[in-house]
Amino acid sequence: MTIVRAAFFIIVIVFLGFSDVRGAELVPITTVPDNPANPVTPEKVELGKKLFFDRRLSGDGTMSCATCHNPEKGYTDGMAISLSYPTTKNWRNAPTLINVAFSRPLFWDGRARGLEEQALFPIMSAFEMNQNLDFLEEELKAVPEYVEAFRVVFGGEITRERIAMAIAAFERTIVSRNSPLDRYLMGDRDALNPIQKKGLDIFVGKGRCVLCHNGPNLTDNRFYNLGVPDNPVLKNDPRVMATMKFTAKISGYTAYNLLTEDPGRFLVTKDPRDWKAFRTPTLRDLALTGPYMHNGVFKDIEEVIDFFDRGGGDSPYKTELLKPLGLSREEKEALKAFLLDALQGETVPVSPPDLP
Ligand code: HEC
Ligand code: HEC
Structure with missing residues (x-):
């Protein structure tokens, strides 16, 4: 009887201990999540890959997406705190883009809903690529190969939305x-x-x-x-702190100036x-x-x-x-x-x- 009771308790304890697992x-x-509004096609991926490696996407022409998401370093930059636009400092680690098609929402804090939305953030970010999107559109329109590639892939001209869509399609092919x-x-x-x-x-x-x-x-x-x-x-x-406070400020957090740690x-x-x-x-x-x-x-x-x-x-x-x-x-x-x-x-x- 006592043995049966003890066995019963052991089973209950094991069950409780692992129940949340x-x-x-x-x-x-097996399959990779797709976005029906932005299907992956070989031509789009090829265009997105060019944009991903193109330093024109940064304000001073020194940085591409691959600078911080380097394929040779598992699509990271290998740094504790990521690289940044000259004279500024980043504040977080650059996550890998391997299997990023499976992730939603994006960023360590989930502030971007999906890849199409995310792609424009680093381009505009003051401490990352620091580029102006109106200017970038004109800069790319000055390159005949890009004009032609956007026409083939999207049947129209170069826009920021299409830049983001092409990059997102390329990112969905980075699968382990x-x-x-x-x-x-x-x-x-x-x-x-x-x-x-x-x-x-x-x-x-x-x-x-x-x-x-x-x-x-x-x-x-x-x-x-x-x-x-x-x-x-x-x-x-202080420059890392400034980047954190800037990010908190543009997120609409009014007490941003009192922050002393990553929220x-x-x-x-x-x-x-x-x-x-x-x-x-x-x-x-x-x-x-x-x-x-x-x-x-x-x-x-x-x-x-x-x-x-x-x-x-x-x-x-x-x-x-x-x-x-x-x-x-x-x-x-x-x-x-x-x-x-x-x-x-x-x-x-x-x-x-x-x-x-
Ligand atoms: C409660 C949920 C939870 C559990 C349980 C958990 N993790 Fe995590 N893990 C996370 C989160 C969230 C992060 C990111 C935390 C951060 O950056 O502050 C993380 C980060 C990591 C990282 C760093 C990955 C990277 O690219 O930076 C590794 C490695 C890891 N976990 C392994 C493990 C292992 C091994 C275990 C079990 C011993 C474990 N985790 C248990 C949620 C969890
Ligand atoms: C200066 C370095 C830098 C550059 C350049 C850069 N990134 Fe990032 N990337 C980061 C950092 C740092 C994060 C994490 C930021 C956070 O979570 O707050 C990140 C996050 C991401 C994420 C989210 C991944 C996830 O798992 O949530 C994606 C996707 C991404 N970057 C794509 C891109 C693309 C596309 C470009 C080019 C248009 C680009 N990045 C340019 C540093 C960079």
Whole structure:
């Protein structure tokens, strides 16, 4: 009788302990989300790729999208805090564009609804490409190859909306396919080696990672405050602080001048529960995309794993989903092997196009 009762309690405890992990699943990548209002065609992708690499998109002609989303660095710039327009400073980490077609809304705080809307933000941004869109339209119209390409792709002239549409179509082709995890999920039991399999078990079990990192792109596209510490440059470099306050000001936050830390999604919703919440990022091709987090404060995967093992950081409104994990050294090693090796796909190689 006591044994039966004890067994019953153990089952209940196990059930409660993992109940919030149930329903969260890993899914292999098969199809890529499209935008019916902006279908991907080969000619549009070719045009979008040219624009993505074209420095005409920046005010002083020094920067293209690829400057900060460099295909050779996993579509990031490899910096903790991203590059910026000359004499200004950026304030956040440049996220990878690998599998960005799966993400919505965009940016660490979700302030852009989709790729077509997003593309014009960095072009106009004072601390990124600092370009004037009316001027850019005229600049591109002065290039016969672009005039012809827009006519073929869109049946009309060059507009800012079409510039954004072409870039978005190109971005939807940046997909990480056929990683060991995908092959494993599609039935190839040998696609993961024993240590990677152990890492996967921790990812979906004891590590609770799958609570937020799930679905085909290993993200639920939701926002959480994990208590990630601010990058010290925010307080130490007045130009970084100026960029933050400027961003808060144009978001319509009237008390922007009192800010001393990155408020995250709060700037978009103005809801205190979103204070310092950031969007769950993809973990695909993770080995290529460090440093990590919205402000690059963790330089490598070991630091990230240690952070989650501690149950995250310290912040009011920190999510209740993080708890100390008590991972052993071997378990951390297995998790690391899974994250760095099993999530590495065959990204289509992209070389800079010939520009008109
Ligand atoms: C000066 C560096 C820089 C340049 C140039 C730049 N970006 Fe970014 N990009 C960033 C940073 C930093 C972020 C994150 C900003 C944030 O979340 O607040 C970002 C975010 C993004 C995102 C959102 C990704 C996600 O997962 O939410 C997309 C898409 C993107 N950039 C595309 C582009 C395109 C297209 C161009 C060219 C038109 C471009 N970027 C130019 C630095 C740059
Ligand atoms: C409560 C949801 C949640 C859980 C659980 C969670 N993560 Fe995350 N993860 C996030 C969010 C949100 C971020 C971005 C936080 C930020 O930048 O401030 C993130 C960032 C990361 C990053 C950095 C990626 C990058 O490109 O910068 C890695 C790596 C990561 N998580 C791995 C893990 C692992 C491994 C686990 C389990 C041990 C885990 N996460 C558990 C939500 C979660």
